Amino acid sequence: MSPVHRTPQRTAPGDHTLDAVAFTLDRRSPVPLYHQLARQLEAAIERGALIPGDLLGNEVDLSARLRLSRPTVRQAIRSLVDKGLLVRRRGVGTQVVHSQVRRPLELSSLYDDLESAGQGPTTRVLRNERIPAPAGVAAALGLPEGAEVTVLERLRRTHGLPVAFLRNHLPASLLEPDTERLESTGLYRMLRSAGITLHSARQSIGARGAGAEEAALLDEREGAALLTMRRTAYDHAGRPVEYGSHVYRASHYAFAFQLLVRT
Structure with a gap:
């Protein structure tokens, strides 16, 4: 297992708030990394660790912070945008919309x-x-x-x-x-x-x-x-x-x- 990001603190809504979420991605798993990331982001939104208005940053920031390739991050974000959980805003980055x-x-x-x-x-x-x-x-x-x-x-x-x-x-x-x-x-x-x-x-x-x-x-x-x-x-x-x-x-x-x- 590869711990990617783990910090217990949470910032205010609207800030970059991935610090409030612990991600653990298994690089040896047959489950693609983008799907693991998307699933954990969705779970964080569902339980309220990420709330409407929270900013996740752009793909470059996310890739660097999570130590993943940009295509992997892009695919994970796209899947949650398609579900209506995230939205991309020009000049702002990726933002949580709301949970289903x-x-x-x-x-x-x-x-x-x-x-x-x-x-x-x-x-x-x-x-x-x-x-x-x-x-x-x-x-x-x-x-x-x-x-x-x-x-x-x-x-x-x-x-x-x-x-x-x-x-x-x-x-x-x-x-x-x-x-x-x-x-x-x-x-x-x-x-x-x-x-x-x-x-x-x-x-x-x-x-x-x-x-x-x-x-x-x-x-x-x-x-x-x-x-x-x-x-x-x-x-x-x-x-x-x-x-x-x-x-x-x-x-x-x-x-x-x-x-x-x-x-």
């Missing part, structure tokens, strides 16, 4: 999950209006086709970068969502404050390529991988109260599962 959002599969709102994870969520409401329910929405909410529903479309960001495009439909009689409040809190918080108790949900998860409009909203290229989620939430009486159809940037977002052995 890992969301548990439970009945909670994206806003609450991001806030509890320290991801600094912000919301821009793109649409808040009442419309006749399309067939699929009406079926999900147990309403006649054409019944009035509220449609909400929101763009959710963390650390200033778009993560998800959220479309939700609610029975029009449920509540009147305030746009300004929706931009400062989560939809499920608003439901709870209106006395609506969520009890359960049916949810499906999938994946597809981004369309042109979605790519523009999420700052992705057209055809980039998106995670999809459809959810119908029910209150304590079993009444459908919300139908969501969301898309997430696969480079920035993941669902986390806990699996148990059936006995």
